[in-house]
Amino acid sequence: MLVKKNIAIIGGGWAGLAAAVELCKNNYKITLFESSPQLGGRARAIKWNNLTLDNGQHLMIGAYQQMLDCLNTIQADTSQLFKQLPHRMLMMDSQNGEVAFDLQLPTYPAPLHLLFGVFNTSSLSLKDKIILLLRFNKLLNTPIKNDISVSEWLNTVKLPKSYRLNLLEPVCLAALTTHPQQASAKAFQSVLQQTFNAPADFTDLLIPTTDLGKVFPSLAESYILQHGGEIKTRCKVQKLLHDKTHIHSLQIDNDILNFDHIILATPAGVSAKLLQDIPACSHISEQINKLTFEPVSTLYIQFKDPVSLPYPMLGMLNGLSEWVFERATSGHNDILAVVISAQGNHLKLSQETLTNTIYNELSNVIKDLPELINSKLIIEKHAAFQCHPDVDKNRPGIDTNLKNLKICGDYVYIEENNQPGLPSTLEGALRSGVKCAQSTIKD
Numbered sequence: 001m002l003v004k005k006n007i008a009i010i011g012g013g014w015a016g017l018a019a020a021v022e023l024c025k026n027n028y029k030i031t032l033f034e035s036s037p038q039l040g041g042r043a044r045a046i047k048w049n050n051l052t053l054d055n056g057q058h059l060m061i062g063a064y065q066q067m068l069d070c071l072n073t074i075q076a077d078t079s080q081l082f083k084q085l086p087h088r089m090l091m092m093d094s095q096n097g098e099v100a101f102d103l104q105l106p107t108y109p110a111p112l113h114l115l116f117g118v119f120n121t122s123s124l125s126l127k128d129k130i131i132l133l134l135r136f137n138k139l140l141n142t143p144i145k146n147d148i149s150v151s152e153w154l155n156t157v158k159l160p161k162s163y164r165l166n167l168l169e170p171v172c173l174a175a176l177t178t179h180p181q182q183a184s185a186k187a188f189q190s191v192l193q194q195t196f197n198a199p200a201d202f203t204d205l206l207i208p209t210t211d212l213g214k215v216f217p218s219l220a221e222s223y224i225l226q227h228g229g230e231i232k233t234r235c236k237v238q239k240l241l242h243d244k245t246h247i248h249s250l251q252i253d254n255d256i257l258n259f260d261h262i263i264l265a266t267p268a269g270v271s272a273k274l275l276q277d278i279p280a281c282s283h284i285s286e287q288i289n290k291l292t293f294e295p296v297s298t299l300y301i302q303f304k305d306p307v308s309l310p311y312p313m314l315g316m317l318n319g320l321s322e323w324v325f326e327r328a329t330s331g332h333n334d335i336l337a338v339v340i341s342a343q344g345n346h347l348k349l350s351q352e353t354l355t356n357t358i359y360n361e362l363s364n365v366i367k368d369l370p371e372l373i374n375s376k377l378i379i380e381k382h383a384a385f386q387c388h389p390d391v392d393k394n395r396p397g398i399d400t401n402l403k404n405l406k407i408c409g410d411y412v413y414i415e416e417n418n419q420p421g422l423p424s425t426l427e428g429a430l431r432s433g434v435k436c437a438q439s440t441i442k443d
C-alpha cells in the first residue's frame, strides 16, 4: 500500500489554511502550526469590548474565484457569508459632502456593463463619457512593455480628469495598497483586466455578513479536523532543521518534529528569517528582504444610535478618510469602519485627532450623524507588500532548492509567462496556498 506523506504547514493565515484544505481534500495527513492563539493571520477576528470585529476591514469582489472555490470545497454557504452587491463606486467629497463620482454597473455581460455604467453616470458630460470609453478600453488592453508607475501610465492617455482623480487613483491605492505615484502599472492593469474583462459578476462587491474568522478560518478548521488533519495553535516554529537537500524536522520550543514535506505559509518577514541560515535558501531570504511594506489603518467608530450610509461602502475624497463601510452588514448597525491605505499624514496623528477629523468628514457626508461614543484604531504596519513597478522580481516562487520545502503566501509569485502577480490580497494568498498544495501533491 502507498503510504501518504506527512506534511507540515507553518502558518494558519488564509494561504496556509487553503493549502491545508487542498491537501486534506486529497487525503493527505497534515499538521498545521500557528504561532498565535487563533487562525486567520492578517484577516482574523478580534475582540473589542464585547464585540467581534476584524483585524482590519476587508472587501472581497466577485473576481475572487479562488476564494469562492475554497469556500465551496469546505461547503460554506456563500450566499449567507456575503452580501453581494452590484458594483457601485459612490465617491463623496469629504469636505463639502457632495457626490464627486458615481459609477454603477448594471448586471449585463462584460463589456456591456461598463458601457452602460459609464453612459448612465451623471458624473461626466456626454463628450467625456465617449472619451472615457474609448481611451479606457485602449489603456486596459494595450500591453505595457516596461513597467512604470500608475501615475506615468495614466499620463500616457488623457482620461477625463474627474474619472482619474476621483475614481481610478483611489481604486489603485485601495487595490494595490500603494500610492499611484509608486504603484506598478502592470499590476494595476492586470487587476483591472481580471475584474472588467470578465463576467459581469466579477465586479460585484462581496461584503462579509460576519467577522472574517467565520468567513473562512473557522470553517476551514472544521474541514481540516474532519479530514484527519491536526491544527496546533500557540505553536511557533523556531527553526527549520536541514541537511543539504532536505528539511528533516521542525523545532518548536524544545520539541523536534519530523515531517516528509514542509509548506512555509508565514508572512514574508518571518519566512525570510527562517530561511536565512539555510545555504540552499539564503537567496530567497535576500530576495524577500528587498520587499517593502505598506500599512493599512482601520478606524472603527461606534455611534450612540444606528447609522447608515447612502451605500454600504463609500469612497471619501479630499480628506483623511478613504473608504467607509457600514458594519451593519456584519451585525453592528452602530459602527462604521474607515479605511486608510499605505503611508500618509494620518500616521502622524494621535488617535484622538484622527478620530475627530474623520468624524467631521463623515458628518459632512452623512446627514444627522449620531454622536460618537467610542473608537478603535488598528494600524497593521505590514499589511501588504508595496506593489511598485517590477516588484515581482523580488517575490519568490513556490519551489525552493530543497526537495521537500515549498512556500506560499500573498507575497509569493505564482503566475506563468511573466504575467503580473496579484497584489497582497486574500485571493492572492488563497491562490498561492492551493497551488503550493497541488505542487506538493505532484512531487
Ligand SMILES: Cc1cc2nc3c(=O)[nH]c(=O)nc-3n(C[C@H](O)[C@H](O)[C@H](O)COP(=O)(O)OP(=O)(O)OC[C@H]3O[C@@H](n4cnc5c(N)ncnc54)[C@H](O)[C@@H]3O)c2cc1C
Pocket: 010, 011, 012, 013, 014, 015, 016, 033, 034, 035, 036, 039, 040, 041, 042, 043, 055, 056, 057, 058, 059, 060, 235, 236, 237, 238, 265, 266, 267, 270, 296, 297, 298, 380, 382, 383, 384, 408, 409, 410, 411, 424, 425, 426, 427, 429
Ligand atoms: C488591515 C488589512 C486590510 C486588508 N484589506 C484587504 C482587502 O480588503 N481585501 C483583500 O483581498 N486583502 C486585504 N488585505 C490583505 C490580506 O489580509 C492578506 O493578503 C492575507 O490575509 C495574507 O494571508 P497570508 O496567509 O499570506 O499571510 P498571513 O495572514 O500573514 O498569515 C501568516 C500566518 O503565519 C503565522 N506565523 C508567523 N510566524 C509563525 C511561526 N514562526 N510559526 C507558526 N506560525 C507563524 C501568523 O501568525 C499568521 O497567522 C488586508 C490586510 C490588512 C492587514
